Amino acid sequence: MQSTGSHRCKYPPIKDQRTYDPSNANDELLNHQCVELREIFQDLSELSRQIIYLKFWCGFSISEIARKGSMGVNTVEQIIDSAVFKIKSSLVENEISNQAKK
Numbered sequence: 001m002q003s004t005g006s007h008r009c010k011y012p013p014i015k016d017q018r019t020y021d022p023s024n025a026n027d028e029l030l031n032h033q034c035v036e037l038r039e040i041f042q043d044l045s046e047l048s049r050q051i052i053y054l055k056f057w058c059g060f061s062i063s064e065i066a067r068k069g070s071m072g073v074n075t076v077e078q079i080i081d082s083a084v085f086k087i088k089s090s091l092v093e094n095e096i097s098n099q100a101k102k
Helices: 022-030 033-044 045-056 062-070 073-101
Strands: none
Touching: 022 033, 022 045, 033 073, 045 062, 045 073, 062 073
16 A cells, blocks of 8 residues: 555545455555555444555455454444445545535
8 A cells, every 4th residue: 555644635535445354454444545544444443444444455355344343244244334434524524624624
């Protein structure tokens, strides 16, 4: 993954077109090239980051994530829903804040 330091991006590429290693979730997300996303990922729990990474970066199914994490499918779905809500909310808040500064 490219490391561009303080790269601010309005519509960032969320991920590259490559294979992702499930063990790299924290490194990948906490060092994301987009500052806004990096900050949002820092606010998520480690479990939430891992599940989001497995689902959206590695392409694991919910049942695969549940098996890998020794948890129920419903729990995985709830964590995904909650994390995605936090990510979307934070992005909207950032956009509103940026618009207010203009």
